[in-house]
Each structure stands twice: as structure tokens, then as C-alpha cells.
Amino acid sequence: MGNKDRFSDPYRRIVDGLIAARKSRKLTQGDVAARMGTDQSQVSKLERGERRVDVIDYVRYCRAVGLVPGALLDAVDGEGD
Template structure:
């Protein structure tokens, strides 16, 4: 995946999608057919050449039989949260 196009979290998420697809025993063609798209699209997503939006992410997850929220939490939710800044009360 091109390092300049995606944050590490995005690469991890796409990697988890690919791993889940393989674990489900599905080919890129299987997923493409479920998404009514091409195998090339699925390949480009998995290689990081094509970014997907949140709706496409959810569709991809459903096509491979996993819960999008669970996968997102597994990959992104495990990282430390940014500390919130406390605001001084306005007088």
C-alpha cells in the first residue's frame, strides 16, 4: 500500500477486512459479486489503491459476513484515546 495515501489506522482496517474475507473462505470474486462490482475494485481496496467511504466499508463487511462496528472497534477502538482538553469557564 502506498505509505503516502493512508494513515496506519486505515491500513490496519483494510488489512483486517482482507483477513476477515480470507477467514470466511471468500475470494475477491465472491465479494465483488455480492457488492455488484468487479474483482478489480476489491483488489484495489485491499491493496490500498482505492479508498472506501464508510458506506462502502459497511457494505464490504456485510458481504463477508462480519459486523462493521465490531471490526471498526477491533481495529480502531483498541488504540488510546486522545485526552480531551479542559476548557476554562467563560466569565
């Protein structure tokens, strides 16, 4: 079982929402990493499910792509399991 398989559906929807926001703004993982103050490999691992996102990195990622952190959580919460 891969790492992605171990994460719940709501968690995966959060990560997918982050990725979609990054791509819709035409940002690379490197762009997001620079704005977060980390390196591209950390963003890649987060997006691929190799590394679980903690709340601090979630907020940093959201800010890096211009999302309001609560808005994505509200959207995911409204989708149900």
C-alpha cells in the first residue's frame, strides 16, 4: 500500500485542492517552495503524499498560492466523506 492509500479521502481532497490552486495560478512547485521558504522537493513530497502536510505548512502553502486557508477546508468539509 502506497502512502497515498493511507490518507483519508478528505485529506487527499485538501492536497488535491492545493495542487489545483497552484496549477490554476500557473505556479511551479519551485515557485511555491520559494514563497514558503522551503525547497521544491518538500513541495513535491507533500503533493505526492510522501510527506503529510502539517497545519503550518498548509497555511504557508495556501498563502503561497493566494488561497484563504479556511476556504479550502470549508469546501472540503462540505463535500463529505
